[in-house]
Amino acid sequence: MLKYTFKRILGVIPVLMGVTFLVFTMLHLTPGDPARIILGEQASLESVQGLRDQMGLNDNFFLQFFRYCGNAVTGDLGRSYSTNRPVFSELLSAFPYTLQLATMSIAIALLLGIPFGIISSIRQYSLFDNIVTSLAMVGISIPVFWSGLLLILLFSVHLRILPPSGGSGFISMIMPAATLAAQSVAVITRMTRSSMLEIVRQDFVRTARSKGANERHVIVRHALPNALVPVITITGIQFGRLLGGAVLTEIVFSIPGVGRLLVSAIQMRDYPMVQGGVLFIAVAFCLVNLGVDLLYAYLDPRIKSQYK
Amino acid sequence: MSTKINFIPFIKRLSRSKTAFFGLIFLCFMLLVAIFAGVIAPYAFSEQDLLNTLATPSMEHPFGTDEFGRDVLSRIIYGSRISLLVGFISVAIALVFGGFLGAVAGFFGGRTDHYIMRVMDVFLAIPQLLFAISVAATLGPGLGNLMLAVGVAAIPQYARVVRAGVLSIRSLDYIEASTASGGGKFYIIFKHILPNCAAPLIVQSTLGVAFAILVAAGLSFIGLGLEPPNPEWGAMLSTGREYIRDFPHLTIFPGLAIMLTILSLNFLGDGLRDVLDPKLRR
Amino acid sequence: MKKYLTLLVLALTIFMVGCAKEEVKTSKAKDTVIIATTYDAKTLDPYATNDVASSNIMQQIYNNLVTVDDNGEVIGELAEKIETLDEKTYRFTLRKGVFFHNGEELKASDAIFSLKRAYNEGAAIKHLINTIDLSTIKQDDDYTFSFSLTQPFSPFLVNMAHVGGGVVLNEKAVTEAGADYGFSPVGTGPYKLTEWKKGDEMTLTRFDEFYGEKPYFANMIIRVIPEASIRTVELEAGTVDLAYEMPALEVNRIEKNEDLAVSEVTSHAITYLGFNTQVAPLNDIRVRQAIKYGIDIETDVLAVFKGQAITATGALSQAVNFADETLTVPEYNVEKGKALLAEAGYPDGFSMKVWTNSKKVRVDMATIIKEQLKMIGIDLKIEVLEWGAYLQGLENDEHEMFVIGWTCQSLDPDLGLYPAFHSTGGSNFARFKNAEFDKYLDDSRLTTDTAERAALFASAQQLIVEETPWVPLANTKMAFGYSKNLKGFVPSPMMYHKLYNLRWEE
């Protein structure tokens, strides 16, 4: 298991190198002079040229790339062009917001999605099932930047019970988390439902019934743990997606998380920030995926034995 | 998994699911709206009336007017062209490139497979929306760029689906027979292998169009979409946001358009999966 | 199942940790004022940036050598006395007993250090002070120093009043903090930085050793809320006391609210339609004028800004000193426009691209202008460029028509006119080259006589109206909403306000 974990971590390195190279190339193809952006439209041409030299922007592309990689290994992701603060500390200060948002939405998603999925599968084709599956589809289809706005309109503007912007604090995260969770609830409900439906047809569930276990015991003890294995996987994927992809929700609710930081960095051509941010998200993504795989092995002894 | 699709029973089976049927009908409706936008729309999408801005819905303007007095209904109608175009073309881009890469990777296996899939891993390590944002920012605004951004970001998914399909078919007898009888490799890929990946690809593509429309709307929402005065649903929503308290119609109608279109595609995709994927057939 | 329970416990722990953040602060006695802005500051190192959001915070933390009073006259701030030794040599005598937030006393060495640092490292604001001849800086004693300019430059002192211009930093603090100085700023101002959650909120605390009048509020929280509608909601809910940048719709709403008040100020910012005067057909003055006649500026400004701007008459905002008040809004006359175009050889018009960036009012302006110019036969294609690409494109001469903003960063018009229109100006995106104009501005720099300068600036402004390198569109008005109990808010046209004058009266 340890060996496997180690191997997986090693496997992440080339991916991260690739991500770095990809982003690096993209940024260099992007029109816009970072020196000019830093200094603003009023600064003189000489100042801009001087800054370009100072920042090493006039160097060879590959020189810049390898210099960056070298620094990144030591944990130095450079300094943001726009704030001159270390990119890493910028990311660290934004990350708690994103983390909180992501954990809250995943919590909501699991708390709603799993029970909905279970009930739906037990009462397949019932009214409840039909409503839940249709709603799940709506949840997947609804754009967060729309549902978020509607929630703000309802709960902040009309009812005045929740703050419209999600800065710090639990209360102000409720609405963004709910908005973001809609899709995850849907995904988890559907996954739980289909997984349950598949598992319930399995022989060992019939075995459990033949042992004289009651329906609840059969579901809770036998069907559910097996059905949840793929649900955990998809939850992990969702979580990874939320960590990096909560951009729109963060924008709608003015949450200063990683996603918004990154989008504004992209818009301001803050190269080190974009570079570091994407790398950060890629690392988080890879770690979450690794975590999911390990979790998978932890939950399913069959998988675990493959890794030995 | 042979998937010679017979059209008539296929539609019949599809329409057994009410939701899939709804999806199909609504999608056809939107396609018609998009094609005949010029005929249906009561106004031109850029026609301004600075004396009648931000009007609430009325007989004259069923969905009201925006901040330049442009008819919201007409803009939504013309906007369907953009959304559907971006949705379909970007998926086509992803399908062509991803499909090709996946087929090559799966068919040749070995090193080719290894390298192609490692590159795909790199793409997959960046969340799709974020990747699309980065590409869109690199390319700048414009219809083509928007399609490209959304499409490129989706390539790895299709590569994976096709590769998995190819792997499951590659070892089958008739492929071996075809190889033995001297068919060229690409001939075999195109003649035998790809058609047999059709079912998962059709499902994936239908859901993919939905996701592409969603991503495109998201990009427009943060200002990485088309140049004005092009009517784009996400951008309309973004503008409406400023007026949401007084003139919610600017937010509600484009939002509904996005949601219903995506919803119908998702319903359809789900129905298709039920019909096409024998494993899940009820 | 046990495994799932283990997981659940683990997840709950992570969740708690994730949510373990302090709740919103609310205080009983009103000792904290909460202000909602649109953007977060980038850095609090005054030499590293020149953006309004950062300046707005720095205004509370730092003091300059000089400042501008309500009449636009330069007066000393940290400088007790300013002497003009000759037409290009100044001597400053500092106040005594002024302390920095770190306990250090203000010395002439700090001021000299600051000027040198601004000159050497302050690329973002160097244009404000680059006329200083560094070799002439001379320290007389702990509180007195002097220097000369490379040439006489009458707007010099006014420029020094800009936040990034004549600000005085503490040498020790800057040296100690190194590259991270921007996040641990040390000034002499009435407030000091205590906490900064990037992109979320910043807390400033009253500096008790401040040399001047102590502020009323012990704490000031500046929250970043990008959406205007949300700033209003929070203002109405009382979770915010003062909200910046209120658009017209929100202003109407606030005006109707008995507990809230609105203040407005015309900013130095101007939105204009620029022409690249070096490319055909825009190099023909008749074409430029035709376009000017083809735009119904007054209606357009109303439609886009909804009353949050006044229609521009010239290249300078009326809030800037020496702005020519005799100028009027250009007439809207399609026929005249068509005639001029025909005369210039374009009876059927032409098509052309117009650039803008994603700033909403600019895009909106471009959108409306596109529709109107169809009437005189010009077909515009709007290209929305990302800001960096936009600036680079302008620098590389790839532009034709463009909608952009320009801010005169000082009360003196020199910074508004010289960079934008002088043939050697660094931001002359119109590529305007006019010897007559150059001469007016060059002369204005050499004289300190107010009447003489007024005449020179008036001629310069009229010349621009005639030559039309720009069609000036709007001078933005900024509206601020705040609680009726909040007193002492005087918005500054420079957009960085003296928030230490705020008081609370129930």
Next chain:
Amino acid sequence: MSLLEINNLNIDYLTEEADVHALRGITLSLEKGDSIGLVGETGAGKTTTALSILGLLPPQQSAVRGGEIKWRGDDLLKKSSKDLEAVRGKEIAMIFQDPMTSLNPLIKVDEQVAEMIRLHDKKLSKKDSLRLALQQLLSVGIQAERCNEYPHQFSGGMKQRVVIAMALACSPNLLIADEPTTALDVTIQSQVLELMKTLIKENGTTLIMITHDLGIVSELCETIAIMYAGEILELATKDQLFDNPMHPYTHGLLASIPDVTVEKERLATLPGLPPEPTEDIKGCSFTPRCSRCIDRCRNERPVLSEEEKNHSLACFNPYRKS
């Protein structure tokens, strides 16, 4: 009172297109200590019979269209699910066909056996139940140190041993074994059969054995029921059936068994296929394939009735000895 009595049981499976008639009037009765083998082709209704006894038919996809299953005189079809649960495992246990899939992959094998024990003895502690489970597993020949492993670590034969241990853990009165050896290698098959034989003898368990293999039945069962298309066509003691098969179908079946003592050019095969299970059959279901079919067979349904002692038959034109 018989231990188990099935009377005219009719069961349909419900599909979107039509109802599938899985059982068309099964009648069967078992006394304590009996061992009966249900033999027939795939789709004959053997497993359905077994599942219906335990009430394990999928509730939404199946329907009882009549009949009764009496266990010690009580109709199992009328029992509440709670009462049924007390019967399952405790009184009637079942061994399923595929040992690969009939164990829960996430639970260790000893715990799966222990669970069976605990389900029917609520007072038992987990520790005690595990101890009992261990004994049970030892008795089916599983080494003690392997009892704490997961099913995927076991071979197929070992898994089936676990399943058997589990089924017998509560000493049930009736054991239903649904093709317990089909999924196993031939060598393992005999070992497992041997084990079952011993255990059943030791415990005196009543047995219903489901198989398509007459050889297996002859080893384990005293009585044999030949099933075809949801019906029992012939029911007789082992000896009588092999000596004197009366139903044409049984005849065919026996003819298809290779007999090493007699050299034949070809094995006999039954021509044709069983009827569509959705079809409503008026007469005898075997008619289309029957070589002895008479007119009556097509229009009237033969009912299982005792032809000789311990030998019942549903046929109008059976083979008769002499």
